Amino acid sequence: MATQILMPALSPTMTEGKLAKWLKAVGDDVRAGDVIAEIETDKATMEVEAVDEGKLARILIEEGTEGVAVNTPIAVLSVNGEDVSAAPAPASEAPALPKVAAEGSDVNAIAEQGAKGQRAPALDVAAAPEKDWGPAASITVREALRDAMALEMRRDADVFLLGEEVAQYQGAYKISQGLLEEFGARRVIDTPITEHGFAGMAVGAALNGLKPIVEFMTFNFAMQAIDQIINSAAKTLYMSGGQMGCPIVFRGPNGAAARVAAQHSQCYASWYAHVPGLKVVAPWSAADAKGLLRAAIRDPNPVIVLENEILYGQHFDCPTDEDFVLPIGKAKVERSGRHVTIVAFSIMVGVAMKAADALAEQGIEAEVINLRSLRPLDTATVVASVQKTNRLVTVEEGWPFAGIGAEVAMQIMEHAFDWLDAPPVRVHGVDVPLPYAANLEKLALPQPEWVVDAVKKIV
């Protein structure tokens, strides 16, 4: 029996190469793994190893030949010792080309979807009003987050909390107060300062079926662990063809606190919102915090919960219903208005609300939308609002370039361009690392007056 030796592809991009040298001659015995020839590509000289055993019967391409296409027969191997030297080279056995995809699937439609980027959501502009959860009581965002974790840990024994100072110290920002006492050291776990290691460990535990809540002391420190968040938590479900779900929550304060300078003051909203396979929420009020964190813990996917340190101590009314939870992916219209739509998230919702108060005194009625969720983004609610007000201002604490405001504005271009009476305006943190000096810091972060000025440019 004769076997052809084909010109091999030796790299993902190789299409042809030079057959530089034969290291075996006709008649030589060849064992699997023997180097039989050398090939030069534009990148390197590579060795060709035999796959089968036998005797080299014929050389079809002489050494020194340039431009030999991949899969060209270069030699014939006699496998069971018979003489094939005189036989014609066996017909080239072209490798089977990948079969065209299963019939019936509409390749063009899929490609069109790809060209559009996301599958454009069917915009339900007449979205149902938010559920009325009944009586509310005033609590801090801090208490709301703690209550959310406690309720979910009571509900599901697979939920546990880990992070730096979450147990004995009760949380660096006192978010986990009382949890160690109630749930014990098995489920409320202090870790060493080792973000990469403990984030990866939590992802592994989630792949193995547990539901970890990972607290980062701040999201600035999560940069040490971002490989595990994105490459392991967000992508594994896809790479495993749907086998390996990763139910995990990464939470902690995001963005600027007060006077802690550049390395402790970054907003990561657009970083995480960029990544398919993640969900990202950014609560403002206590109700947001409690409702969204409970939803995040129950979600079977990795969810990033971007909190804000300055909000932790602020009081808001929050439903007292034991079952209170909010849907991920739904924005909230915090204030109704007809002249301009102001879109904000996290602490900037408060800034937008103050600006709306100031604008009202001047006769401008602003509609304020609290995004709550950044991925998926509730484009429908923003579109419905812009269709009414015909003007859009976005407000975010982070940097402008490739930011959330840029994305919201683009969504409006795609879905409500004809309703716009003026170009959208972005209000955002200044495009510099955050400075320490009190006066400079104030100059770098969006203030209500900035929002008022932005609105007045287009109204």
Added chain:
Amino acid sequence: MALATETRKRGKAKEPAIDRETLFKAYKTMLLIRRFEEKAGQLYGMGLIGGFCHLYIGQEAVVVGMQMALADGDQVITSYRDHGHMLATGMEARGVMAELTGRSGGYSRGKGGSMHMFSREKNFFGGHGIVGAQVSLGNGLAFANKYRGNDRVSLTYFGEGASNQGQVFESFNLAALMKLPTIFIIENNKYGMGTSVERASASRDLSQNGAPWGIPGMQVDGMDVLAVKAAGEQAVAHCRAGNGPYLLEMKTYRYRGHSMSDPAKYRTREEVQLMRTQHDCIESARHKLEGLGVEEKAFKAVDDEIKAIVQDAADFAQSSPEPDPAELYTDVLLEG
């Protein structure tokens, strides 16, 4: 080249008594991995496998010996040089090969490729392309076992190149601190891509890299499947008894380049040939089996059986259709 079979500082695994059936089974699995990888290399050469393809040829004894030390339910996680691990855990050659060719019959339905395959059924957790990342994840597998109070053990494989990553040391600390039932297995094949271990690590005995955290370590002749199995059994017993992590350094060797596109100019051909002819795990197992009276026809039967499995896998990997274009959008998020 001297392969360190002695165990330093921590005592040596008991000299294994040679059991013919066990060794024959190991021989068969090692040969399956060898032939599978040769076929994968061939399909790569034909342009049927794309991207990166890291072959396990030469290192077969490590994964086969370790797998024999495990019990049902124990878990395995490794890096991107993962085909051997998958076959050893009992994953089907067909599904692995079809994933390599990017077809719908692959373990990840064509969406993962050579470096990203998984099987919940076989407790194989990947298949990870970021060097060292699987070590933190492996700790998580062990954490979940401990949290649930079961006695399962997880195996975390990584190369000597990965052993210098910061998160590997973070993981040693966490595993020792939390007494996680995990075995760290350094597959020291001497080269992290083109950089020899001597040029990459100041540590001269990687089995002792966990020593600062009190993690017992052992060097093992990773070219001897029975030595691997014996060391594995010792480490597994240690972990299962609740004593925390264990570290095994497998002295092994890969015959092929780092990936298919590696010309391997950083080592001599003689070095590779010496390993192949003097230390090959399959050849030495075969010699031992011959000494135990296994006859030529038994080897021939195994050869034929494996050839058929591998050919069937290669055929399936070429006939299985490409994933439906609609698959592009599935498995990004779970409903919930």
